[in-house]
Amino acid sequence: MKRRLFLKGTLAGGAIAVAASAGLLIPRTVMAAWPKSAFEAKNIKDALNAIGGTSTATSSGKIKINAPEIAEVSAEVRITVDADMDNIDSISIIVEKNPSPLAAHFELGSGALGYVSTRVKMAKTSNVMAVIKAGGKLYSAKKEVKVTVGGCGG
């Protein structure tokens, strides 16, 4: 256990507890555990470990990523993940070359289907990965999105 991280964690936890007891965080159900360590991970391996407890993701043809080949506005890149799988626990969107690769992590409740669409920022041309957690295992698919600077092809 890294002592510094641990201390930071307890301090942050304390602040939240104070805020909660003061009634500042009204919709308390919203305050679920935001996976901080996964979002702060600086590489894919650490992010996957934080999400799924393993850094091994099996490549799966059942996961389809719909994203532009070339993104002209890198601050708004539409990513859609469509997975033909059952019993999905979560869908994560990872942008490999972003400073913190994990962009979003979606948890599916009962009845939710393997589909999600959102918009993300991309620092530069990079693979976009969709990682699905189902039955305690991770499955993934990748697609490269080119980011043009200045909007002149590239």
Add this chain to the structure above:
Amino acid sequence: MAKGILIRSKASGGVTLVRSSMKHKMETGQRKNKKTGKKIPAHFIQVAKFEHNGKVVFTANLGPAVSKNPYVSFKFKGGNKGDTIKVSWVDNKGKSASGEDKIR
């Protein structure tokens, strides 16, 4: 309907498609103020919960890499015209908001 939240749901063939956008600047914490050279602190939505008639069907955990005014769309089995779909978000500064609409 809370200001800045748009949520639309449509049921068709036993599946409901929910589309939503939430007004938020989604500051990454990496940009610098050009005048002062200081980093602008991160400010972003962390969790957005979606409920169907009071039951959570989908939870979006967002990082600062999600675009400004986050757009989130998902599908779930079930849901009928007139059912309530509600979204509630909370950001990294503890601010929150919610909005709801009926399935069409």
